[in-house]
Amino acid sequence: MSWLNEIRWNRDGLIPVIAQDWQTGRILMFAYANRTALALTAEKGTAHYWSRSRNKLWHKGEDSGHYQRIHEIRMDCDEDVVIYVIEQQGGIACHTGRESCFYRKLQGDEWVITDEVLKDPKDIYRNT
Amino acid sequence: MSWLNEIRWNRDGLIPVIAQDWQTGRILMFAYANRTALALTAEKGTAHYWSRSRNKLWHKGEDSGHYQRIHEIRMDCDEDVVIYVIEQQGGIACHTGRESCFYRKLQGDEWVITDEVLKDPKDIYRNT
Numbered sequence: 001m002s003w004l005n006e007i008r009w010n011r012d013g014l015i016p017v018i019a020q021d022w023q024t025g026r027i028l029m030f031a032y033a034n035r036t037a038l039a040l041t042a043e044k045g046t047a048h049y050w051s052r053s054r055n056k057l058w059h060k061g062e063d064s065g066h067y068q069r070i071h072e073i074r075m076d077c078d079e080d081v082v083i084y085v086i087e088q089q090g091g092i093a094c095h096t097g098r099e100s101c102f103y104r105k106l107q108g109d110e111w112v113i114t115d116e117v118l119k120d121p122k123d124i125y126r127n128t
Numbered sequence: 129m130s131w132l133n134e135i136r137w138n139r140d141g142l143i144p145v146i147a148q149d150w151q152t153g154r155i156l157m158f159a160y161a162n163r164t165a166l167a168l169t170a171e172k173g174t175a176h177y178w179s180r181s182r183n184k185l186w187h188k189g190e191d192s193g194h195y196q197r198i199h200e201i202r203m204d205c206d207e208d209v210v211i212y213v214i215e216q217q218g219g220i221a222c223h224t225g226r227e228s229c230f231y232r233k234l235q236g237d238e239w240v241i242t243d244e245v246l247k248d249p250k251d252i253y254r255n256t
Binding site: 003006016020025027077081094110111 | 131148153158202203205209237
């Protein structure tokens with residue numbers, strides 16, 4: 001698949017991925033994909049990543065049911081970042097049980113939590 | 129500044145930064161910041177980055193006039209990515225003269241350009 005060859009993978013063979021809500025434009029999470037993950041994302045229409053902490057392919061939602069349906073994949077001018085424009089199943093992208101991983105903002109000299117937990121993580125991952 | 133100590137810098141002392149339009153939510157660019165760049169961003173209220181290609185501090189807009197006024201800085205759950213929510217001066221974030229660096233989308237097996245060039249890069253950087 002030649003479109004994958006246009007990507008400039010980093011020294012670890014990965015590309016940064018920004019996941020963005022297709023309707024609100026909210027940035028929901030940030031992760032990485034390797035070649036296989038990006039190919040599967042395009043082929044299956046659900047977001048796949050490479051988990052750096054677990055060192056394995058990660059089909060987002062495989063444990064939680066919170067799959068991410070792909071609406072669009074975008075690439076930047078340097079061919080080294082992509083956006084997954086997605087529909088977030090369950091409305092929760094973050095492992096803390098929040099809609100978005102970006103739930104803190106800088107206020108003065110402090111990071112302040114602006115988003116509530118929608119579901120207790122214990123209930124999200126109880127089957128794993 | 130203790131809020132900077134909460135950041136988990138990568139092995140190069142950098143953090144990925146997503147720049148997002150404060151009104152439309154569009155993702156405009158992706159770059160990196162080091163500690164100095166992030167501190168200056170918060171202090172001055174305009175986006176600063178670390179240019180990996182030029183290996184120097186980069187005050188976005190210093191050459192083009194296309195400064196980015198900060199509305200909000202957000203951090204993710206892992207403390208290793210931030211968002212600059214910005215107002216883009218001149219409406220052009222990309223060095224190609226487009227609003228956003230993410231001007232290509234995957235269509236079938238091809239990356240297709242969806243955004244027009246708003247200003248010829250030669251005219252953006254003519255003084256540099």
